[in-house]
Amino acid sequence: MKLTRRQTMLAAMGTAAIAALPIKASAAADDAIAAFTGGAELGEGGITLTAPEIAENGNTVPIEVSAPGAEAIAIFADGNPTPAVATVLFGPLAAEQMAATRIRLAGTQDVVAVARMPDGSFVQARQEVKVTIGGCGG
Amino acid sequence: MAENVKPRVRVPGTASAGEVITIKTLISHTMESGQRKDDDGNTIPRSIINRFVVDFNGENVIDVQLEPAISTNPFFEFQATVPESGTFNFTWYDDDGSVYTEAKDITVS
Amino acid sequence: MKKLAVAAVLSVSVAAPSVADETANLVLNGETQITVRADAPAHVDGLSEIISGWVFRSDETQALQMDDFDNPGMIFVDEARDTWNEASGEAGESCASCHGEPESMAGVRPVYPKWNEEAGEVRTLAMQINDCRETRMEAEPWGYTSGAMANMEALISSVSRGMTINVAIDGPVAATYAAGEELYYTRTGQLELSCASCHEQNYGNYIRADHLSQGHINGFPVYRLKNAKLNTVHARFKGCVRDTRAETFSPGSPEFVALELYVASRGNGLSVEGPSVRN
């Protein structure tokens, strides 16, 4: 079996990806989420978080959140020293409840999006983003 | 006021009533997180855009609270519906008290 | 070993979306075609195909350069447009006084560095900009890798995007070209790495999680996600040489001017991309 360069590359990244050491979610992350939800239970579904599986640089990581019908979406990076990232309130003229932005991640960790729905319930989506490590020693 | 802060917005010039339009915004700003240190080891004080609001003809589209984890040169993309011709007003609030604004007209046919 | 390789490939689906798509093509703003792959110029022995650094970046980083609104480097182009029109220096002149619109600079970037007959020297774009400032505007020269310089280079590059790099290597620049080529293949510092060690022998390979490109400079100045600002060619050269644990050359030095001419000419056939976006 002959691997093309691209396949080999993907394989290398695949191996690396499995082994990534994430920053553990902090108590501060739980507190930040609770501050938004008032401690309410977090459901699943109805919210989409799109983030790269591997970010080339943690300084600028493009993400997108979408929760049709939501009143607000809060975004958290659960391994950052300060986990809160942004809170988006949607007004009456927001066509679809979505937003895309670029965020900072201190290392490999979960990005969490939590939406507040008009009935007072909360739903969440989370995804791990692996932040790469540069090759040079300096 | 922070240096060289310049808002940029992209809004279509025309739309049909009730059409979903995509808006992109970018403002040049360092978004100093308050977590970095200078060469002498002193913490560089936080200086960020902390709030971004978009209204259309006085009605709200989005109202965003930004934290230091938003990247340098904050970028936002979102969607709006426009019921009639009018003006989008964009407002960014800086930690230092500065307020930056931009307006964009749209014609609804 | 064979078994291992197969197992590794099976895990591809996990990481595939995030890895650079090496077949991707670059079109700016849905209209400007950028040549990101071309046959290597005849004078480059070590490569058969030349490939823009854009190709080696992840899908997300690639996307940041595809639309001027998404490209944070364009912020600095805007700043330079203001500077372009501002009078500066004793002569009371601005760039616009002589050159009109910045668009009149289209075609300049692709041929720099180039021989200046009058001065009898090879000039980089930065040297030419400073010559204008000092001689015609009677203004202070900008620092070689300063923000103002990077911005102006970005503006001048931006109006040539899509045009083909075509740096002359013979005639009066032959000696400079030869000096640049020699430096390109010279292993520097305690790590004993040359430009070629990474960018000719190992492009396409990962060094840790960093995907090594061919090191072309058609995308300069570059907005790097790493430092969220524009980076000039000589600042990047300096950073790379420093990372070999070497004593660097200085930005603007004859060595780096020669290296710039040589490296630029390796990209003859690619498009001007600056300001590009890289990691």
Place this chain on the structure above:
Amino acid sequence: MKYAVKLTTGCMVGCAALIATVAFAETVEPTQVAYGDYGEVETSLTGVPGDPENGKLIMVDRGKGNCIACHQVTSLEEFPFHGEVGPSLDGVSERWSEADLRGIVANAKMAFPETVMPSFYKTQGYFRPGDAYTGKAGEEPLPPLLAAQEIEDVVAYLMTIKYPD
């Protein structure tokens, strides 16, 4: 408390001095390493057996060996992102002898003249040697990238690496 602190300090200084003396007596200087015809180095650089656990840490430390920047190693999978500039080190102890590995880590160019692998136990003969990663000039002899015992520790870890099952 004061007394205790004093005692500890005294011991630290004394012990360090002792270790330094021993090390000095045994350590082969970078310029004195005896490479064989194929770049191998038969004798330990320190006479002290390598510590494979420490060797492992050196291999993944960006400021030390940084071996995984270029080499894939299955047994180091817990440390993310392995490069592919050099060959995989899986099974390395089954392909090479300890002497070969010591020579390759100390100065791989003795075995492979064209390799891009840095020489970890070489202190002079560089073009524009720098002061670490400052970009400023460094004066030869430079400190080696790894100390003699660190080389032995890395070799000890390499000698544990078999082909994965």
